[in-house]
Amino acid sequence: MAAIPFQLENTGALQGVRLRRFWLGASVYMVCAPLLWFAYAAGFIQRDAVLLCTLAIIANNIAFYWIFRTGYNLQFVDPSLTWVQMLAGTVILMFTAYSFDRARAVVLLLCLVILVFGTFRFRVREYVVASMVMLMGYVGVINIAMWRKPETVDVWMEAFQWLALACVLPTFGYIGGRISDLRMRLRRTNDELGSALGTIQRMATHDSLTGLPNRVLFSETLEHALAQAARHKYPVALLFMDLDRFKNINDTLGHPVGDRVLQIAARRVAGAVRDSDIVARLGGDEYVVLVENYQHPQDLTEVAQKVIAALGAPLEVDGHSLAISASIGICTYPVDARDALELVANADAAMYRAKEMNPGASCFYAQAQDDRSVGRLELEADLRRAAERGELRVHYQPKINLASGRIAGVEALMRWQHPRHGLLMPEKFISLAEETGLIVGMGYWILTAACRQAKSWSDVGYPAVPVAVNLSARQFRQDDLVEQLAAILRTTGLPAARLELEITESMVMSDPDAATVTMKRLRAMGIRLAMDDFGTGYSSLGVLKRFPIQSLKVDRSFVRDLPHNGDDVAITRAVIAMAHSLRMDVVAEGVEHQGQFDTLRREGCDQIQGYFCKPPLAEVDLIAFLDEERLALRATAGDD
Ligand code: C2E
Ligand code: MG
Ligand code: MG
Numbered sequence: 001m002a003a004i005p006f007q008l009e010n011t012g013a014l015q016g017v018r019l020r021r022f023w024l025g026a027s028v029y030m031v032c033a034p035l036l037w038f039a040y041a042a043g044f045i046q047r048d049a050v051l052l053c054t055l056a057i058i059a060n061n062i063a064f065y066w067i068f069r070t071g072y073n074l075q076f077v078d079p080s081l082t083w084v085q086m087l088a089g090t091v092i093l094m095f096t097a098y099s100f101d102r103a104r105a106v107v108l109l110l111c112l113v114i115l116v117f118g119t120f121r122f123r124v125r126e127y128v129v130a131s132m133v134m135l136m137g138y139v140g141v142i143n144i145a146m147w148r149k150p151e152t153v154d155v156w157m158e159a160f161q162w163l164a165l166a167c168v169l170p171t172f173g174y175i176g177g178r179i180s181d182l183r184m185r186l187r188r189t190n191d192e193l194g195s196a197l198g199t200i201q202r203m204a205t206h207d208s209l210t211g212l213p214n215r216v217l218f219s220e221t222l223e224h225a226l227a228q229a230a231r232h233k234y235p236v237a238l239l240f241m242d243l244d245r246f247k248n249i250n251d252t253l254g255h256p257v258g259d260r261v262l263q264i265a266a267r268r269v270a271g272a273v274r275d276s277d278i279v280a281r282l283g284g285d286e287y288v289v290l291v292e293n294y295q296h297p298q299d300l301t302e303v304a305q306k307v308i309a310a311l312g313a314p315l316e317v318d319g320h321s322l323a324i325s326a327s328i329g330i331c332t333y334p335v336d337a338r339d340a341l342e343l344v345a346n347a348d349a350a351m352y353r354a355k356e357m358n359p360g361a362s363c364f365y366a367q368a369q370d371d372r373s374v375g376r377l378e379l380e381a382d383l384r385r386a387a388e389r390g391e392l393r394v395h396y397q398p399k400i401n402l403a404s405g406r407i408a409g410v411e412a413l414m415r416w417q418h419p420r421h422g423l424l425m426p427e428k429f430i431s432l433a434e435e436t437g438l439i440v441g442m443g444y445w446i447l448t449a450a451c452r453q454a455k456s457w458s459d460v461g462y463p464a465v466p467v468a469v470n471l472s473a474r475q476f477r478q479d480d481l482v483e484q485l486a487a488i489l490r491t492t493g494l495p496a497a498r499l500e501l502e503i504t505e506s507m508v509m510s511d512p513d514a515a516t517v518t519m520k521r522l523r524a525m526g527i528r529l530a531m532d533d534f535g536t537g538y539s540s541l542g543v544l545k546r547f548p549i550q551s552l553k554v555d556r557s558f559v560r561d562l563p564h565n566g567d568d569v570a571i572t573r574a575v576i577a578m579a580h581s582l583r584m585d586v587v588a589e590g591v592e593h594q595g596q597f598d599t600l601r602r603e604g605c606d607q608i609q610g611y612f613c614k615p616p617l618a619e620v621d622l623i624a625f626l627d628e629e630r631l632a633l634r635a636t637a638g639d640d
Helices: 011-041 045-072 082-099 104-110 110-118 124-148 155-205 215-232 247-254 257-272 297-313 338-358 367-372 372-387 424-435 438-459 481-492 507-508 514-523 565-579 595-600 619-639
Strands: 236-243 280-285 286-290 315-317 320-322 326-333 361-364 393-402 407-418 422-424 467-470 497-503 527-533 549-553 584-588 607-609
Touching: 011 045, 011 104, 011 424, 045 082, 045 236, 082 110, 082 124, 104 110, 104 320, 110 124, 110 155, 110 607, 124 155, 124 236, 155 215, 215 236, 215 280, 215 338, 236 257, 236 338, 236 565, 247 257, 247 393, 257 280, 257 286, 257 297, 257 315, 280 514, 286 297, 286 497, 326 338, 338 361, 338 367, 361 367, 361 422, 361 438, 361 497, 372 407, 372 424, 372 438, 393 467, 393 619, 407 438, 407 619, 422 507, 438 467, 438 481, 467 527, 481 514, 507 514, 507 527, 507 549, 507 565, 514 527, 565 584, 595 607
Parallel strands: 326 361, 407 467, 467 497, 497 527, 527 549, 549 584, 584 607
Antiparallel strands: 236 286, 236 326, 280 286, 315 320, 393 407, 393 607, 407 422
């Protein structure tokens, strides 16, 4: 798996710094060479001595240049060779001082320049030691000079010079040491800051559990890879994998075991692919492998097979023998997707297809497409995550009481704010949700949301209207429906009498006895029940009397042709009369114009719902409407 570098290795850069420092020292030596010749001209030093000193300087510089250039210095504990350079400088300096017959003090001034070699590396102690070495060197020079050429030595003068040097050098060394300390502290802080920044960067771009690149880094890498692929005209493929039944492991063995499984799976996937392929964890138990520049689709099947085989190896975590497998969806660019978003979405859709048809195997997007229409496939993958991504919305359509003209309740209707397709209506996704079983979770989501919101309206003083929520057939058959509803009412605090459930004829007619039991239990809790889309199924009013229903919603197909269609007027009249005899309220759906409104009122319908009054409203708009209603109610109360 390709590692994504975030910090550069800098040994080369450091060696460059050392070489530059060497050139600085060498230039000081080079300045000294002409000075020596100047001293010769002034008669301070003999010609042969000048030659020797110059040669020593040149030899010294060539030697150090060679050492730094070849990197031989890296074998030493201190690759900057501070001590060696300092000692070599001191030896040359002392030799030069010895060679001077007069004005030796001038040469000794260069001790200060030599100490500069220690800048940033010597601490106070080392500086003091270096000063001592120089002072001792000077003592040696005077002694040798007194022995070899006593005529050049003025003992008192030399002693004074030595003392002066003994005062200056340690002071200089102390200051130099403090500067080095400061710089070292600065460098440490800098290093700490650098590594903290590195950690932050790593945390933002890598998954902390597995160490793999996360969604953020992966998206960037993918964009870059697609741009490269487009420029150089080669294909890119994305393998999207999801562990099968991972939720079971988490639920039954606990999250620590689940986490270990995810780590092992990450290692196995990364180990199964080439170093150049990029592996990332997108979240949960989803991993992706980006394969750049493959030769043949067959190569991708092989990669998928390798990954599947690696994942399938026996696994033991905390004494539990586990078997894991993954389903993989494969999508290619540019054939099956035009951009990064589409590539991920399509690979994801193909993965779901694999899971559905052949869990633990791989499926190409193209193949999945043959099985089903594209839009539906994509939508299905997206719908699975809609709730957790917070894309579901509730709109509310008011029901109006025909006698009073005031709001009688609201119906909660689900909407899906899709990231690419915009706001989707139920006709686009409810049947899909029903087929895939996702409707159950979505149904509980809207129940909770609607109950919570309805409670909050009355809490702040708006009319305490009942809220109606549509139940799906699957949800209605859930064994724990009643318990779930009780829990929702308990957590949201909405009184049961303010919740109405809309069920359809087909839901109850498939097993009327079981349905009656469920309905009675719901009624016992105080929840109201309504028969939705009445007239579209096969039930007769006679059958209806078995069910504990409070209201009947006449389907809009009977309302549409009112008042012109005589049959529809007759049916509506009969339905209203019979419903009333069974003590049910009648709600007419889909009322769009005045003629329908007048007919329904004349026939004694209780409530109407339709664009003629209000379309389904987002919560803010409903609140504005509730506000109007509150004012109207106050005014009516005032009139009384
Ligand atoms: P429904 O329960 O019969 O809801 C009434 C539908 O009629 C709503 O469509 C509403 O927007 C539409 N409508 C209201 N007034 C008029 C009108 O004057 N003229 C016309 N032509 N239509 C009108 P929507 O919101 O698209 O919902 C469609 C169906 O989707 C609902 O029919 C319901 O069966 C289902 N549905 C909506 N939300 C949910 C939900 O949360 N869970 C379940 N299981 N089903 C839902
Ligand atoms: Mg309804
Ligand atoms: Mg309806």
